[in-house]
Amino acid sequence: MTSPTFTGYPSEVRDRLDGDARQILSRYPETRSALMPLLHLVQSEDGYVSPAGIAFCADTLGLSRANVSAVATFYSQYKRRPNGKYTVGICTNTLCAVMGGDAIFERLSERLGIHHDETTEGGEITLEQIECNAACDYAPVMMINWEFFDNQTPESALAVVDAILEGQDITPTRGPDKVPSFQEMERVLAGFEDGLADQGNAGGAPTMAGLTLSRENGWTAPAVDPNTISTEDAAGQPEPEAAEQAGIDPVGEEGSSAERQETTEADSDPETVAAPAEAEDTDAEKPTTEAGAAAAADEEDES
Ligand code: FES
Secondary structure, three states, X not given: OOXXXXXXXXXXXXXXXXXXXXXXXXXXXXXHHHHHHHHHHHHHHHOOOOHHHHHHHHHHHOOXXXXXXXXXXXXXXXXXXXXXXXXXXXXXXXXXXXHHHHHHHHHHHHHHOOOOOEEOOOOOEEEEEEOOOOOXXXXXXXXXXXXXXXXXOHHHHHHHHHHHHOOOOEOXXXXXXOOOOHHHHXXXXXXXXXXXXXXXXXXXXXXXXXXXXXXXXXXXXXXXXHHHOOOEOOOOOEOHHHHHHXXXXXXXXXXXXXXXXXOOHHHHOHHHOOOHHHHHHHHHHOOOEHHHHHHHHHHHHHO
16 A cells, blocks of 8 residues: 655745635634634645645644544545535435425436536536535525525526536625635635625525514514623522623633624624615525526616
8 A cells, every 4th residue: 555645835835825824823722723724725725635735734733644634534514535616515404305405406416417525527516415504494505615596496506507517607696796616715714705705695585584573563682681690500609601691701712703803884783784675686686697697687778
């Protein structure tokens, strides 16, 4: 048996990755916690977790290559073979499956000639069966590079896949105007913003139904009075969780996500979240392929 060869990166690539890694490491009090974003960084460079990438993560964090491989092989978002430009994931979890997810997966698998976790010969598409993506209100759902394509049918999903095979850009039903490539998305997952997080609607009418109902009825959450919350358990011992909920003790360690800075208006003002009616209209009009966009533009010109 031959040993794997770790060729490493050319020096200019290594220098660039080292600069990115320094930024990532600065966000974590424990350096080994940076392993997962570093693996995404490697995927943004190589399109998968390459041997060179494993060596890079291990060297950077002072871990063994076995440690790094153990993490990389545990999570399905880390790819062990070169991934396609687009990961097309069909949710076949219970709700999406009964709403048509299984049928969509079968049609796409037939069209592309590949099965779960396989990639088309030209490297355009990796097809996956995926678990619930917390978008059950839009079942059945297709995710492409983690952007949502809601309320799919076998025909609509095939149209998107055909557009990819023809080299067209594709547009999700929610989110940014264009689905980024797998490697571009991996850089975002590594922690480098692409500036598109606030582009498009994140939620439409089904997601906002609760908010709509509360606004119509004037419902608000009751204010929390720290003085009325018991911070002791039945034995009279302090209850750290109750104290945290009452805002008495700081939540999270120094450097944790509890210290995240506000980045969007919606962080401080829920009223800036798009009203459901607006979201629904926008979603309904959003074409998912270039051909769809052209047809929509023609319709607009004629009207
Ligand atoms: S079951 Fe498919 S998104 Fe939840």
